[in-house]
Amino acid sequence: MKWVFRTLGLLALILGALLAVMAWRASGVGTQEAAVAPAPKIDIDAQAAAQRLAGAVRFKTISYDNKPDSSGDEFLALHDYLEKTFPAAHKAMKREKVGQFSLLYTWQGSDTSLKPIMLMAHQDVVPIAPGTEQNWQHEPFSGDIADGFVWGRGAWDDKSNLLAVLEAVEKLAASGAQPKRTIYLASGHDEEVGGPRGATAIAKLLDQRGVKLEFVIDEGMIVTSGVVPGVEKPVALIGLAEKGSVTVSIAAEGAPGHSSMPPARSQIGEVAEAVAKLETNQMPSSLQGVARESLEALAPNMGGLNRLILSNLWITEPLARAALSKSTAAAAMMRTSTALTVFNAGEKSNVLPARAEALVNFRVAPGDSIESVMQHVRYTIGNPLLKTATIGVARGPSPVSPSDSEAYRLIERTIRETIPEAVIAPGLVIAGTDSRQMSGLTTNVYRFLPVRAKPEDLPRFHGTNERIGVENYAEVVRFFHRLISVSAIEGK
Ligand SMILES: [Zn+2]
Numbered sequence: 001m002k003w004v005f006r007t008l009g010l011l012a013l014i015l016g017a018l019l020a021v022m023a024w025r026a027s028g029v030g031t032q033e034a035a036v037a038p039a040p041k042i043d044i045d046a047q048a049a050a051q052r053l054a055g056a057v058r059f060k061t062i063s064y065d066n067k068p069d070s071s072g073d074e075f076l077a078l079h080d081y082l083e084k085t086f087p088a089a090h091k092a093m094k095r096e097k098v099g100q101f102s103l104l105y106t107w108q109g110s111d112t113s114l115k116p117i118m119l120m121a122h123q124d125v126v127p128i129a130p131g132t133e134q135n136w137q138h139e140p141f142s143g144d145i146a147d148g149f150v151w152g153r154g155a156w157d158d159k160s161n162l163l164a165v166l167e168a169v170e171k172l173a174a175s176g177a178q179p180k181r182t183i184y185l186a187s188g189h190d191e192e193v194g195g196p197r198g199a200t201a202i203a204k205l206l207d208q209r210g211v212k213l214e215f216v217i218d219e220g221m222i223v224t225s226g227v228v229p230g231v232e233k234p235v236a237l238i239g240l241a242e243k244g245s246v247t248v249s250i251a252a253e254g255a256p257g258h259s260s261m262p263p264a265r266s267q268i269g270e271v272a273e274a275v276a277k278l279e280t281n282q283m284p285s286s287l288q289g290v291a292r293e294s295l296e297a298l299a300p301n302m303g304g305l306n307r308l309i310l311s312n313l314w315i316t317e318p319l320a321r322a323a324l325s326k327s328t329a330a331a332a333m334m335r336t337s338t339a340l341t342v343f344n345a346g347e348k349s350n351v352l353p354a355r356a357e358a359l360v361n362f363r364v365a366p367g368d369s370i371e372s373v374m375q376h377v378r379y380t381i382g383n384p385l386l387k388t389a390t391i392g393v394a395r396g397p398s399p400v401s402p403s404d405s406e407a408y409r410l411i412e413r414t415i416r417e418t419i420p421e422a423v424i425a426p427g428l429v430i431a432g433t434d435s436r437q438m439s440g441l442t443t444n445v446y447r448f449l450p451v452r453a454k455p456e457d458l459p460r461f462h463g464t465n466e467r468i469g470v471e472n473y474a475e476v477v478r479f480f481h482r483l484i485s486v487s488a489i490e491g492k
Contacts, residue, residue: 018315026299026311039417039482042171046474050150052085053163053473054143057152063124063192071124075101075189078123086166092173093185098205101189102198107169107488109182114491115442116182116211119480120218120435121161122191122198125154126462135464149467156468157461158219160476161449162187168480172489180491181214183484191434194393199434206441213442215407217483218435220447221427223419225454229327230302236415237427238408239447240290240401242436244364246394247341248377249357250274251387256354267356268345274381275340275358281380283373285325285335287317289366290428293403294333295320297425332430336373337363359391363430366397398436399443407444410492414483418475419450450479 059078062071079097083090093105103123109116128140138144138151145151150160165185184206188198206213220239228235252267287295292313299310309316309323324330331337338360345356362373370390377388402408403426412424435445452472453461460466468476486492 022308022312022315026308036413036416036420038420039414039478042478042481044167044171044474044477046470047145049163049167049477050145050470050473052167053155053160053468054145054150054152055081055085056159056163057143057150057154058141060141061124061154061189062127063190064127065193068190068193068197069100072101075123079103082166086170088174089166089169093169093183099189099197099201102202103185103187104202104205105183105185105187107173107179107183107185109179109488109491111180111491112182114181115214116184117214117487118184118186118216118438118441119165119484120186120188120199120216120433120438121165122158122188122195122219122434123162124189124192125157125159126192128153129464132464137465140466145470148470150470150473151465151467153466156451156466158191158449160451160468160473161219164473164476165480167477168484171477171481172484177485177489179484179488181488183488184213186434186438188434194432195434195437196393199437203437203440211441213438213444214487215405215410215444215446216435216438216442217411217446217448218433219449220429220431220433220435222449222451222453223422225452227453227455227458228298230306231298231423233301234419234422234452235298235301236419236422236424236448236450237294238403238411238415238424239429239433240293240403240426241366242398242429242432242447243336243366244368244370244394244396244398245361245432246364246370246373247359247361247391248374249359249387249389249391250377250381251355251357251389252385253355253387257352259350259352262352266352268353270383270386271343271345271356271358274383274386275343275360277380277382278338278360278377279340282338283336283362283368283376285321285331286365286367287313287321287324287334290400290426291333293426294428298423301423332363333428334365336365336368337430339363364395364397366400366428369396370394395432395436398445399439401443401445405444408446410487411446411448411483414479414486415448415450418479418482450476 059074061074093107096104098104140153143152186202188195190198221237223234223236225234252270295310299307309320341361342359346353415424429447
């Protein structure tokens, strides 16, 4: 019996050591954020800046599916408005129109040994969902300023981004600043339909000119409060990568028949079984890569058990994965998601249709690919009689930008200087942005815009009552002013 006690003693020792290590890691020793002095607070007339943003919101620069460039006149009017509203910026920068309505501005730097930076912001907006117009507290394109907010489609996504960058350049140019490092402002006009003519053409043009960039910053992630469970402070996430997207059609075809003599297996039954299998057997989740980096950076700001578990993913990963899978938002970060979006079959209640088809949209996580998704579909369905094919444009996940680059550190420090109370962590963008088109020009593509949102604000994105706080907008301007000042004007 002696050996049993000896083994138990040894186990207790190991367990004790393990707990000590876990507690030490959870204490956040070695992960404390470096203290950064706040940036000198530049004077922004928040009301006047909000008025200029509101003016831009009034242009109906809407992107519609399958109707390219149908808002052309609105884009041209917006271009004129920007030129009139930001005269010093337009005098300092060269402006080119690319793909008709997209804009590429160049503010030439004096030191050509420094690689240029690129700030991106798209001009187009999504339409108002039919039937929801009357739910808006202010007309969607009114650009009303009320209760401390600029209201309207685009006030957040993404005209706040575009106008704030121009505000910053205007202020710098008017003060006589001259950049050492060249700055590009790239503004697509079809981001909301995938950017096939705007950002794609800008990327191609710069590539032909042999341009290599220091970094790109675009929309994608924001500053949230009360959204990340267990973190009380505002959370600023810097997107290192974005997921891809592929829609797969699953179809069964055969002879039509009368419902009085049904076969053992109908087309609807075959497809229904296939999509049910796909929903039940999701692609595997993983806490590697961006998801892991994100959680490990957030953990020191959490309390209790969350902190203990997420600070020790080296041993708690299976537990953490199981717990996180219960949240749809966390699950989307950890794996390629499966969404059953369309089911087409049958027209008459007493006729068996000859064809049934379902569409399944997968958002492809870094580490997976279009090919691995298709393999998963075929393997999971396990029915060679069904036809599977991708529909429309399929895009893989973007490359993952490093979180230890100079550029990342600069963005992080600029957030710390302008929003000192924020917790900063890398993140994964689960939607798409124009910035992915730039991955041939630099490995440093980051997605961050300091718009603030609480949980109740998230549905405003592409939804009803989109808005941005007037004071928050001034913060966005300060962020870009600081970022451009340090990286381009000072050339650091
Ligand atoms: Zn957007």
